[in-house]
Amino acid sequence: MTHQQILDKLAAKHLTKSIDDDLATLTFYAMCYEKDLEKQLSYILPKLLNRWNCVLNASKISNNYKQKTTIALSVLLHKYGFKDDIINKRAIDAIDFLNKEVVLSDDFFRKSEEIKLFILSSPTPLKRKPSVPESVTFYRKGDVISIQLENYFYAAYIHSISGVNESPILEFYDGVFDKIPTWEELENLSAKGQLYNSGIERISKFSVYGLKHEPDTANQIQLIKACVDTPPANHHLEESVGLHSIIDLFKMQNDITNLFNPDR
Structure with a gap:
């Protein structure tokens, strides 16, 4: 079995x-920074779960989808040479749940014990870095999106799309929310700038690679409104340093923290 x-x-x-x-x-960058497997996993897992916990902890996601997500996380961590005992235990429970609810095929049921043994077996560490996936996005200029990070929600306006449908260039609204914000809560908000050590707050835009699916399979990104002509006002901010920062979905976690909680 593979x-x-x-x-x-x-x-x-x-x-x-x-x-x-x-x-x-995540594995590509972890292998760039660390040689030790445990250190690689300690880099990968928090960033991965910050994204996929938006499925696992969501109240409006079906239980079947959550269980499939748990199994996929376990199997794919194993594929990349890692294991996490908590995720593996949850994956075993998820297999039993899906079988009890008769969600998947007879073949899945018949091979469940083999799948469990496979998940619990020792993974083979990768010998070389994996390829970084090609970047493509289904978001468009004028989209306003919500981004969840841990228990908070942040909103951003997409100014344009870089390359040939490669990555959205976005700017954040100056607001932090306990739930997905509505357009009415955002339309009068100005842009959030980056506060520099000099005390100057500057326009801050980000080209985010990996911001792909709409709707987002991880439930982290939500489309609030499309075809918005007016971006958040940023005339109160000083000019940016460069056009925009080039980041990915996981670097974005750090940038959101630095943007809204610079003292953390």
């Missing part, structure tokens, strides 16, 4: 591909 054979049995192609892409990106 990783892909197990993933195919989940009948969730876009879900498993999204997690695979995320892990390929």
